[in-house]
Every structure is written in C-alpha cells, then in structure tokens.
Amino acid sequence: xxxxxxxxxxxxxxxxxxxxxxxxxxxxASSSLAACSAGPExxxxxxxxxxxxxxxxxxxxxxxxxxxxxxTQTASAFCMAGNHHIYEGLLDTDPISREPYAALxxxxxxxxxxxxxxxxxxxxxxxxxxxxxxxxxVVFAFDRILDPDTQTLAKGFFASWLKxxxxxxxxxxxxxxxxxxxxxxxxxxxxKIMPKHVFSRPGAWDDAIKGKAVGSGPYRQAAHHPKSNxxxxxxxxxxxxxxxxxxxxxxxxxxxxxxxVARISGSSAGAQxxxxxxxxxxxxxxxxxxxxxGAAGMNNLFLMFNTKHKxxxxxxxxxxLHYAIDTEKMVEVALKGHGTPSSSFLNEGNPSYxxxxxxxxxxxxxxxxxxKEAGVSxxxxxxxAVNVSWIVDCLPTIKASWDAIGVRTTLSPQETTAVFTKLxxxxxxxxxxxxxxxxxFGLDADLIMHYNYGPANLWMGYTRWADNAVxxxxxxxxxxxxxEPDADKKKTMxxxxxDVVAEQAVLYPVVHxxxxxxxxxxxxxxxxxxxxxxxxxxxxxxx
Numbered sequence: 414x415x416x417x418x419x420x421x422x423x424x425x426x427x428x429x430x431x432x433x434x435x436x437x438x439x440x441x442a443s444s445s446l447a448a449c450s451a452g453p454e455x456x457x458x459x460x461x462x463x464x465x466x467x468x469x470x471x472x473x474x475x476x477x478x479x480x481x482x483x484x485t486q487t488a489s490a491f492c493m494a495g496n497h498h499i500y501e502g503l504l505d506t507d508p509i510s511r512e513p514y515a516a517l518x519x520x521x522x523x524x525x526x527x528x529x530x531x532x533x534x535x536x537x538x539x540x541x542x543x544x545x546x547x548x549x550x551v552v553f554a555f556d557r558i559l560d561p562d563t564q565t566l567a568k569g570f571f572a573s574w575l576k577x578x579x580x581x582x583x584x585x586x587x588x589x590x591x592x593x594x595x596x597x598x599x600x601x602x603x604x605k606i607m608p609k610h611v612f613s614r615p616g617a618w619d620d621a622i623k624g625k626a627v628g629s630g631p632y633r634q635a636a637h638h639p640k641s642n643x644x645x646x647x648x649x650x651x652x653x654x655x656x657x658x659x660x661x662x663x664x665x666x667x668x669x670x671x672x673x674v675a676r677i678s679g680s681s682a683g684a685q686x687x688x689x690x691x692x693x694x695x696x697x698x699x700x701x702x703x704x705x706x707g708a709a710g711m712n713n714l715f716l717m718f719n720t721k722h723k724x725x726x727x728x729x730x731x732x733x734l735h736y737a738i739d740t741e742k743m744v745e746v747a748l749k750g751h752g753t754p755s756s757s758f759l760n761e762g763n764p765s766y767x768x769x770x771x772x773x774x775x776x777x778x779x780x781x782x783x784x785k786e787a788g789v790s791x792x793x794x795x796x797x798a799v800n801v802s803w804i805v806d807c808l809p810t811i812k813a814s815w816d817a818i819g820v821r822t823t824l825s826p827q828e829t830t831a832v833f834t835k836l837x838x839x840x841x842x843x844x845x846x847x848x849x850x851x852x853x854f855g856l857d858a859d860l861i862m863h864y865n866y867g868p869a870n871l872w873m874g875y876t877r878w879a880d881n882a883v884x885x886x887x888x889x890x891x892x893x894x895x896x897e898p899d900a901d902k903k904k905t906m907x908x909x910x911x912d913v914v915a916e917q918a919v920l921y922p923v924v925h926x927x928x929x930x931x932x933x934x935x936x937x938x939x940x941x942x943x944x945x946x947x948x949x950x951x952x953x954x955x956x
Contacts, residue, residue, distance in 0.1 A: 446490045447498070466955055468935075469661040473676050475689025476946055478666040481640035483621035484605035485558055487888040491666060494947030495643055498662075499541075500605035500628035501653065501819035503532050503551065503586075505599065508949035509708075509941050511856045513599050516653060517546060517606055517629060524568075525595035530588040531581070536622055541606045541633040548580040551611035555588075559708040569602050569863055569870070570854065573895055593898055596857045600788040603854060631657040632952065643668060658939075670694075670802055677703065677931055685936045688948050690929035691802065692749040704934045707751060707927035710944025711760050711861065712850040714807055717920045719842050721877040724789045733783035734844070735773035738814045740924055742775075747806040752926035758911050760925040762944075765858035767908040769915035773923075780818050793821040798846040803926065808846065811923075834873045845875070849922075852945040858907045859895055865920060866891065878919050889914050 480489025740754035
C-alpha cells in the first residue's frame with residue numbers, strides 16, 4: 414500500500430486553485446499536477462555524485478514533491494521541508510524545540526509585550542539570483558499573506574493578530590500588531606520572505622505552485638522534477654546563521670514504502686537519510702548499521718463526520734463510534750507500539766496539553782447505550798479513508814470495533830487526492846479517516862486549533878458544522894483566547910474550549926503516533942528526528 418503525504422487536505426493547491434480561478438474545477442488541479450511527471454530516469458538531474466566533502470547528499474522523502482511550493486500556500490511535507498532550506502523568515506525556528514532565532518533579521522525582539530516589533534535585515538543578505546533582500550521584499554511577502562482578497566493558508570496564522578507590516582527604510586521594517594501576541598514571534602518562520610522582483614510578475618504565483626523557488630536561504634533549488642526528485646546546491650552568497658554543509662543535495666520522492674526502505678538499506682544503498690520509515694523495518698535497518706529514531710507529536714489518525722448526514726448530526730452517535738474503538742489494540746497491532754490513544758485534541762507532549770474531560774477509552778457498552786439513547790439501530794457506515802499505509806493498517810481495528818457494537822462497517826481507502834477532491838466538490842459522505850500533523854506549522858495550541866477549527870476554516874467546511882450553535886460559541890471562545898494577554902489564563906481558556914471539541918467529536922484524533930527517520934551515522938552527524946513529516950539538514954554535516 415502506498416504512503417502518501419500526511420499533510421492532508423493539502424489546501425495549498427486545491428483551495429488556492431479553486432478560489433482564485435486558476436483552474437475551473439478541483440478535479441482539474443489533480444489532473445494538471447499529474448501531467449507534470451518527470452522525464453525518463455536518464456534525464457533527471459541528480460546534482461552529480463561528487464567526492465569527499467563535495468559529494469552529493471541523497472535523501473529519500475516519503476511524500477510527494479508535486480504539491481505547491483508557494484510558501485504562503487503549502488501544507489505539503491516535502492515542499493515545506495524544502496522551503497525551510499531555500500527561504501528564510503525574518504525569524505526561523507529550531508526544527509525540534511521550535512525556539513525562534515534570527516534568520517533574515519539581525520535579532521529576536523527582546524520585548525514582546527507591545528504591539529510593535531521592529532526588525533533590521535541582515536547586512537549583505539541576497540536572494541539566489543544575486544539581488545539584495547530589502548524591506549520592500551518583506552512588505553511584499555506580508556502584504557500577500559494579509560491581503561483580504563487573496564486566499565492563502567498562511568493568512569490563518571497571521572490575520573487575527575497582525576495588522577500590517579511597514580517599511581521604515583531599505584533595511585528596517587515594523588510589524589504592527591492588533592494586540593499584544595507574543596506567540597506570534599515563532600510564527601514568523603511561516604512567513605518566508607520572497608523576492609518582489611520575481612514573484613510580482615504576471616503568472617509568478619502559478620510558477621511558485623508548480624515548483625519555482627527563489628529565496629535567500631543556505632540552499633538554492635537547482636532542479637525540480639515533480640514526482641521524481643528535487644536537487645539543491647549550497648548558495649555561495651549566503652551569509653546567515655546556518656551555513657550549508659553539503660555542496661549538493663538530491664531529495665528523492667518515493668512514496669512506496671518498500672522501495673523507500675530499499676534505497677537506504679543494504680549494500681546497494683544510494684541514500685544517507687530517509688523519513689517516514691515503516692515500523693516493521695526498524696530492526697532491519699538498525700541491524701544494517703543505520704540509526705533509526707522516532708519523534709512523537711501531533712501526527713494522528715482522525716475521524717471527521719459529515720454533520721449534515723444523519724445520524725452524525727447527533728453528538729451521541731459521534732461519541733458512540735469513538736468509544737467503540739479499541740485504541741489500545743490499534744496501537745499494539747497497527748502501530749507496533751509506536752503511538753498512544755488520544756486523550757485530548759493535542760498530543761501529550763504539547764506544552765498546552767491537558768487531559769480532556771471527555772476521553773474515548775474503549776467502552777463498547779457505553780457506545781451501544783449512546784446509540785440506543787439516540788434512537789439509532791441497524792446503522793451502516795462507509796469509512797472514506799486515505800490510503801496512507803499506517804492509516805490503512807489501523808482501519809481493520811475500527812471496522813472490527815464498530816461491527817462488534819452492531820454497526821455494519823465498510824472500508825473504502827482511496828488515494829488522498831481522490832478523498833479530498835470529493836470533499837472539495839461537496840460530495841456526500843458519512844465518515845472520513847485520515848492523517849494530519851499541524852506540528853508542521855508549530856507547537857502553539859492557538860495555531861493548531863485554528864488550523865482545524867474556525868467559521869471559515871476548510872476543515873469546518875468539510876464537516877458542515879460551522880453554523881451549529883455549539884460551533885458558533887466555540888469560535889467566539891477561540892477568538893477570546895487568542896486575544897487574552899495573560900499566558901496562564903490563555904492556556905486555561907484553550908484547554909477549556911478543547912474540552913468542547915473533545916465532547917463534540919466532529920473532527921477528532923483517535924491515536925497519535927511516532928514518525929521514524931533513518932540515517933547512516935557513518936556518513937552523517939547532527940541529525941535529529943522530527944515529530945512531523947520531512948527532514949531538516951540545516952545543522953547536519955558529513956562525518
């Protein structure tokens with residue numbers, strides 16, 4: 414079974430293309446991208462093998478590289494990881510701790526209690542085409558994100574608290590906030606600074622979606638072959654804090670698990686690092702001398718209900734189906750112990766985690782009682798699921814659990830693009846099972862919850878729940894929490910409204926799991942497994 418990107422629903426390309434009229438229909442987006450296939454293998458630029466310190470680092474990424482590369486739009490695991498090497502924000506964040514550090518800016522502001530943050534750009538910073546980075550580029554990037562007439566994914570991370578970005582002079586800018594929002598400082602890594610002279614041209618945003626990437630980061634994009642590979646070269650003009658250690662990098666996209674593992678293992682291994690390692694292959698790779706490490710975070714299997722399709726408008730039915738699932742068995746059998754049953758929307762390692770008031774421990778008798786109370790019998794359910802391999806491994810446990818309480822269950826795993834094309838086209842469905850990992854964007858709970866919930870949110874459009882009275886109250890509570898200046902009180906407010914999200918179970922995680930990364934320690938040092946898809950090599954080097 415194929416591994417496809419965890420970062421569903423990839424609102425980057427579908428929602429953007431649909432809303433801006435680039436393509437007439439969602440289905441056209443998928444067919445258009447499918448047409449951008451790579452040429453025959455002999456034509457693919459791998460960057461050359463090199464030798465010694467100049468040899469090419471080869472990485473295997475278990476997700477597609479044919480999503481949007483537009484930093485304001487993308488939720489693609491491959492493209493986001495690549496962009497972190499190509500672009501810089503004013504500030505960027507450590508891939509593990511998520512602590513902000515000065516990137517294009519010269520320093521992190523010391524006082525975050527006010528509504529004005531001022532930044533000076535790094536002296537001598539240039540884009541990959543040799544043009545200097547200026548305040549105009551910073552304003553250009555933020556204007557796009559905040560433009561009320563442009564639908565971007567990044568807007569949801571900034572518009573609620575950031576009023577505008579002003580140019581002071583050629584190397585200085587001011588961010589004007591609507592209210593004090595210290596959490597926003599770590600989000601600046603999501604606002605990659607893009608060259609105005611490149612991306613203000615007609616059609617340039619379409620080119621960005623297709624793969625055009627020009628930044629000021631340590632690596633420049635050398636070649637891009639959708640569905641095959643993307644190559645990078647060290648940028649000689651880079652003078653920032655995280656210098657490139659590899660002269661060339663070749664990132665292969667291999668979504669099928671078996672060939673991905675084969676590429677990094679055995680005597681013919683051609684890669685030094687791979688992400689998205691299947692649990693069943695961990696010991697095999699370790700016995701071959703590779704390091705394999707996991708990182709637990711928000712990565713989860715969630716259930717999403719169509720609340721306009723009866724009886725899923727009834728909260729008792731949604732709760733019943735969650736209580737029925739034997740999550741301990743799912744973790745043991747499908748995840749080989751590399752996961753935990755959800756006890757909140759957030760994973761247990763999140764700084765804002767608190768065990769929810771409603772926790773769906775396996776309780777089939779309670780599930781049957783709730784269905785009876787709701788007046789539901791003889792329920793037949795089709796689970797529309799993405800075919801990510803570990804999700805498919807989990808589906809039989811859901812079916813067996815629901816069958817055991819008298820719910821006749823049919824499994825329908827499909828390509829991720831097929832599942833979300835149906836949702837974008839507003840086709841009818843009952844329940845969706847898919848994977849998500851908001852940790853790609855950060856750790857702060859306000860960001861995570863707004864990514865999944867909100868009156869105009871893409872996910873809430875899928876659930877058709879936004880006009881519900883409970884939902885409207887939830888959205889108001891979320892906005893109040895965003896504006897709360899006291900950090901401890903804000904944390905409690907978020908935990909309280911997550912209790913509502915848990916109780917309603919409209920879109921809610923079943924299990925959180927670990928993501929595994931493998932690398933050759935005889936070749937690479939400085940590798941840290943991250944709890945979200947992709948890799949970060951900005952602190953790695955040859956042994």
